[in-house]
Amino acid sequence: MQQDRDAYVRQAAANALGQGGRRSDDAALSALVQRSAADPDAGVRRVVSGAIGQVAARGSPVALSALLARLEDKDGGVRRSALKALEKVADKDDEQVMSSLFSRTTDVEAFVRHTAVETLSKLTEEGNDEVVLRLLELLEVDRDARVRWSAADGLGRLAARGDSRVLSALLARLDDESDSVRRAAAISLGKVTFAPLQELELQEQLRQERHIAELEHSTRSEVQALQTAIRKMREAHAEEVQQLKRRIAGLEEQHQLDVSTRDTHIQRCEADLEKQGRVCRVDEFMPCASVVTRFLGTLPGLASPGNYGTEIVAPVWALRCVRSMPSGFGAGGRRGGAASAKAEDASPTGSPGKDKRDLLELFELFEQLSTGKVTPLELTENKPLDVYIHKGEDDAYGLYCCSRHRLLALLMRQACCRNECITVRCILRSKDDCGYWGWHWNNFYDGGDGLNVQPSPSHALRGSQSASGAILSPRSLTARPSSPLALAF
Known part of the structure; x- marks a missing residue:
């Protein structure tokens, strides 16, 4: 130690x-x-x-x-x-x-x-x-x-x-x-309040009986003095009882208010349950949703340090992206500097020719997956996807992937075969170590939920310019007719 x-x-x-x-x-x-x-x-x-x-x-x-x-x-x-x-x-x-x-x-x-x-x-x-x-x-x-x-x-x-x-x-x-x-x-x-009212009344009754037994052997003057004392005690007791009744009335009013608030909350929960009932039908149009849900339920157990470096098989639907913008762009679309050279899919976005090659490589990889030349498990056999388990601001665990290029191709393929649950090999990495993987997470994670992946600013710019015929049209990227999916990237 x-x-x-x-x-x-x-x-x-x-x-x-x-x-x-x-x-x-x-x-x-x-x-x-x-x-x-x-x-x-x-x-x-x-x-x-x-x-x-x-x-x-x-x-x-x-x-x-x-x-x-x-x-x-x-x-x-x-x-x-x-x-x-x-x-x-x-x-x-x-x-x-x-x-x-x-x-x-x-x-x-x-x-x-x-x-x-x-x-x-x-x-x-x-x-x-x-x-x-x-x-x-x-x-x-x-x-x-x-x-x-x-x-x-x-x-x-x-x-x-x-x-x-x-x-x-x-x-x-x-x-x-x-x-x-x-x-x-x-x-x-x-x-911390006084004894209950019934207990006070019982104590008072016992006290009076003892007093009466003692007064039987006392003189008349002593009896009168004791009666006076008893009357004062009763008056004080009656005042205490009134105070307690007022406090109890206030507590009952607060209790009624709490009950009303609870009923309102119950109604809200019932409405939420009704919405959840509609969500349960998601399996009708996404058959593998239950498989993905069960896998996500295992993430808290996989988040322990002892599992770092372990290879797992994960559904593609469960993967999130470490950053929503391409490598090299931080908040506001600014280039991240030397850090971008470490990522698998890092490429300078200032060169139109390089952007075109990246996009063509992405669709070439998608075509290989679609035609069966390579399967998702074969694609990740020699070089599994590097992933992190992270708990977001919504208290939900997610599997964040830093291999952006392959992740995009796999998501495109999964979107084209919703009735099939595509799985890939991944290696769990640590966010907190002092080596490369901890540095990679701290430099590339953008704080988002990882569910949205945006094209590079230069892609978006050229897309808008190509619409007016100034620089590039979607047909110049491939010999086949352009598809809505191609325009999305």
Whole structure:
């Protein structure tokens, strides 16, 4: 773990120590503590912090010192991992730990603040006023819904029953914009409010019976004094009951509003289901859609580092393009410089003759696929397509191909035989390594979803000029009559 240069190997070693080591294993703890501060890779430090929480005994000074140091790590994931480990190692109400947890509740990362509040509420004894005040502040001012949720949940565990500050804050959060925050506030209210009305009435009845038994042996003056006290208690009780009824009425009104919002959401979901029912008929005009869908479902499992360099067989319909514009064009159509020379299909687009040759080569490859001179699997047998697995902004995994020239020909062939599921050989590449493939992804991926492939600007320009007869007509690209597909490229 200390000497291997590969960060993934060091992560696996630290994870094995955490899972295989016993609680209070000093040797494993010593190795992990040393690596937690020395390793330059943030991923390794995150795994090491979690492993310390698995092997260290509760209250271990060595583990506490290492984890508290990791709370100042520049990586938010390391800080969060250290917080979760402190929950297993630190004793309740440890002053040093509590001070560090308080500072992390103001962390710049929302997920770190959320974890800090959860850990703080679990390492604090009930009734700690300082912690309750901090949770009230976070519940009111923090902009992240997860932090407000954890603060509301912690108040339900730590606040004293009947605390007016906590009751007011939780009642205000019943109008929060987040469903989870409103739900946590309602649950916590049930924990910190006074006892239910029936319980209060039963307690009052028992109290009166005891008082009556005592008054039977008292003088008349003492009886009158006790009756006066009982009357005042009843009046106070009646006032409390009225307050609770008003609060219950407010909660019922909010509940009705929530039910109305839920019904509206249900109607919207039913409409979406109806649309999905129409989508289910896609197999009628695209028979291989189910095969492609099942393959896409396997992408999350293939995204692990252990699969990089592995050859797979993928449907052509599942492939996306790393960039929508041709190699050498970045945002706004500008040439990318020396990076373009590395791509398989890179070619300068400033030369009309070169563009014509590229287009003719594309259609020649398409013709070979269409006539059966070469099959898609034979085309990719000696040189499989280089692909990356990437999770886009829509949280959907996609298989992004950087072999643009062959991908276009394969897509054209697939479009001409929709009843057949064409498959090709691909090799999974890593986006995060420090070698060529990581460099290639960072320089060529344009941030899109990879579903649209645009022609080069020079192609589009010549197409418009050829329409007026100025430079080039589609018939000059091939001896056969031009087709709509040819015009598209």
